[in-house]
Amino acid sequence: xxxxxxxxxxxxxxxxxxxxxxxxxxxxxxxxxxxxxxxxxxxxxxxxxxxxxxxxxxxxxxxxxxxxxxxxxxxxxxxxxxxxxxxxxxxxxxxxxxxxxxxxxxxxxxxxxxxxxxxxxxxxxxxxxxxxxxxxxxxxxxxxxxxxxxxxxxxxxxxxxxxxxxxxxxxxxxxxxxxxxxxxxxxxxxxxxxxxxxxxxxxxxxxx
Amino acid sequence: xxxxxxxxxxxxxxxxxxxxxxxxxxxxxxxxxxxxxxxxxxxxxxxxxxxxxxxxxxxxxxxxxxxxxxxxxxxxxxxxxxxxxxxxxxxxxxxxxxxxxxxxxxxxxxxxxxxxxxxxxxxxxxxxxxxxxxxxxxxxxxxxxxxxxxxxxxxxxxxxxxxxxxxxxxxxxxxxxxxxxxxxxxxxxxxxxxxxxxxxxxxxxxxxxxxxxxxxxxxxxxxxxxxxxxx
Numbered sequence: 001x002x003x004x005x006x007x008x009x010x011x012x013x014x015x016x017x018x019x020x021x022x023x024x025x026x027x028x029x030x031x032x033x034x035x036x037x038x039x040x041x042x043x044x045x046x047x048x049x050x051x052x053x054x055x056x057x058x059x060x061x062x063x064x065x066x067x068x069x070x071x072x073x074x075x076x077x078x079x080x081x082x083x084x085x086x087x088x089x090x091x092x093x094x095x096x097x098x099x100x101x102x103x104x105x106x107x108x109x110x111x112x113x114x115x116x117x118x119x120x121x122x123x124x125x126x127x128x129x130x131x132x133x134x135x136x137x138x139x140x141x142x143x144x145x146x147x148x149x150x151x152x153x154x155x156x157x158x159x160x161x162x163x164x165x166x167x168x169x170x171x172x173x174x175x176x177x178x179x180x181x182x183x184x185x186x187x188x189x190x191x192x193x194x195x196x197x198x199x200x201x202x203x204x205x206x207x208x
Numbered sequence: 209x210x211x212x213x214x215x216x217x218x219x220x221x222x223x224x225x226x227x228x229x230x231x232x233x234x235x236x237x238x239x240x241x242x243x244x245x246x247x248x249x250x251x252x253x254x255x256x257x258x259x260x261x262x263x264x265x266x267x268x269x270x271x272x273x274x275x276x277x278x279x280x281x282x283x284x285x286x287x288x289x290x291x292x293x294x295x296x297x298x299x300x301x302x303x304x305x306x307x308x309x310x311x312x313x314x315x316x317x318x319x320x321x322x323x324x325x326x327x328x329x330x331x332x333x334x335x336x337x338x339x340x341x342x343x344x345x346x347x348x349x350x351x352x353x354x355x356x357x358x359x360x361x362x363x364x365x366x367x368x369x370x371x372x373x374x375x376x377x378x379x380x381x382x383x384x385x386x387x388x389x390x391x392x393x394x395x396x397x398x399x400x401x402x403x404x405x406x407x408x409x410x411x412x413x414x415x416x417x418x419x420x421x422x423x424x425x426x427x428x429x430x431x432x433x434x435x436x437x438x439x
Contacts, residue, residue, distance in 0.1 A: 050299075053303060055299060055302040055303060055438060056438070057438060075303075076303060076304050076305060076306065079303070081303055085296065085299065086296075086299055086300060086303075087295055087296035087297050087299070087300060088297075088300065089229065089233070089295075089297055089300070090295065091233055091236050091237060092229075092232075092233075100225060100229050101304055103221055103222065103224070103225025103228075103229075104222055104225050104226065104229075104301065104304040104305040104309070105222070105304055105305070106213075106217075106218030106219060106221045106222045106309075107218075107221075146300075
């Protein structure tokens with residue numbers, strides 16, 4: 001996986017039953033850029049995030065990913081997601097969760113790198129405790145390690161600072177800045193303090 | 209720079225990880241095993257008390273064995289997908305693993321579970337239900353093996369379908385019964401032949417049907433699973 005990433009959404013519409021959540025949403029985000037998704041509660045931010053990550057099919061329109069100009073197919077190698085509704089395997093420790101994530105993606109597990117990643121997100125000393133014993137803020141930190149383990153060219157953050165304390169927010173900002181240097185970043189939030197700079201934006205309140 | 213790994217090796221690693229994750233989770237929580245074992249013990253006890261000193265025919269005893277196995281499977285095999293849904297980890301799996309790897313990993317786990325439970329069920333049934341005698345062991349062993357594979361295959365894909373429904377507990381056996389009917393009729397007939405002392409070749413028709421059933425269910429499930437699995 002080498003080369004610049006480009007994620008393009010074209011005229012996306014999503015209906016649940018007969019109700020249209022949003023329609024006509026288009027965007028592009030590439031390496032070194034941030035796409036900011038905003039909108040009131042229920043406007044479909046998380047729905048759009050799931051569509052971008054490839055786990056929810058749009059009713060109409062499409063999301064396409066290219067790496068170095070070639071179409072990319074296997075989304076689970078390309079995207080990393082942090083969100084309040086993403087859950088870790090709680091009967092396992094953070095280290096085991098990262099080991100499982102590597103195995104699920106079919107890649108080899110690097111224990112040293114995983115330990116370094118967990119330390120980077122601020123979980124030293126709790127690497128082998130079950131995640132179910134963690135606070136919501138600590139679980140959010142594990143999600144960051146889980147999303148970053150395979151160095152995804154596309155990092156998608158839904159409410160990136162949810163449940164985090166001051167130190168955690170600083171870690172999240174550092175992760176975002178780092179991602180902008182090596183790939184594309186998508187942030188869905190209503191908190192203007194979450195994103196320092198962004199090049200592209202989608203306002204779901206304004207979606208037709 | 210090392211050469212890229214073949215796709216098959218990457219896929220098999222994903223399958224193995226799904227299987228081992230479920231196995232380690234089950235060894236820590238023992239949720240499905242406990243539910244299944246309690247069900248088997250309770251049902252065999254009820255059959256034992258209701259038969260009393262009466263002797264039932266080979267037909268009836270073969271049928272009852274598979275009634276126990278079918279409902280035991282119904283009480284535990286849906287957990288593999290229902291647990292993911294209840295814990296909210298379905299999205300985690302969707303994000304990280306290809307759908308086919310999830311299906312085959314879960315199928316292997318259900319196969320291990322149903323094989324273990326069926327072995328315990330058969331031993332307890334043979335020990336406590338007097339009158340249940342197997343005269344052609346080869347027919348019986350092949351029947352239980354093929355029956356276990358068929359049960360695991362059908363119950364895995366049905367579990368994936370019902371995991372998101374509101375009435376999971378009720379829907380699972382109701383949806384499973386018509387799909388598993390050809391399997392149940394074949395294993396009951398083959399078990400009757402085993403208890404009557406038929407030659408191995410006499411159960412050939414049932415074995416052909418069971419193998420065909422397994423192939424059809426596994427192939428069609430693996431093709432349809434992506435549509436079931438993704439929203």
